[in-house]
Amino acid sequence: MYKILIIEDEYHIRNIIKEYFSLNHLEVIEACNGYEALNLMNESIDLILLDIMMPGIDGYEVCKLLREKTKKPLLFISALSEDENQLKAYQLGADDYITKPFKPSILYAKCMAMIKRDQKIEQEIITLGHIQLDKTNHLLIVDNQSIELSHKEYELLVYLCEHPQQLLNRDQILNKIWGYDYYGDGRAVDTYIKKLRKKLGIYACYIQTVIKTGYMLKVVSDDEIIQTNTR
Structure with missing residues (x-):
């Protein structure tokens, strides 16, 4: 079973993702802010979902800190749709970016494609x-x-x-x-x-x-x- 770390301060969004992913046999670890996420991150995590606008430290800073610890696939989920926001995310090491609102099925498909691609790279x-x-x-x-x-x-x-x-x-x-x-x-x-x-x-x-x-x-x-x- 793959393990997903969701870093999102809005409970209902975490819950929507968790319910859909759990039905598709993915284990979901929840963090409501960046500090909690940094403590939860470990080698068993297969993919990271990260919001930008959060209390404490924002998603950009969390991404920067996570990239010092792991190369696991990282996908931003954000209401910010401007090109400059997406560009900054990619510059900080994000692998993909999806804007809110999104369909859980599309997010799931993106996540699975990224995990499988990452596993193929690891095999090399x-x-x-x-x-x-x-x-x-x-x-x-x-x-x-x-x-x-x-x-x-x-x-x-x-x-x-x-x-x-x-x-x-x-x-x-x-x-x-x-x-x-x-x-x-x-x-x-x-x-x-x-x-x-x-x-x-x-x-x-x-x-x-x-x-x-x-x-x-x-x-x-x-x-x-x-x-x-x-x-």
């Missing part, structure tokens, strides 16, 4: 230990820092990440990454493994050498990482 990120591989943007992410990869580095890391704890010999890697018509030797693999290890920094030990055979990507414990980097 491989997470192994402290590293991530963003297949959409061809980036290596180490401790939340994005690191650019060359085309061959990216292809090699994808191959390793998609076969964790599996020994890949040099011929397998050459055939997969360089192609069957490549006439060089296995030293090309060794060179690019060295490049990847440098970009992995303290997590270079994730790529393990199997002597005279090939390489294996294996997530090791933090203790092993510390020991490796203090030798």
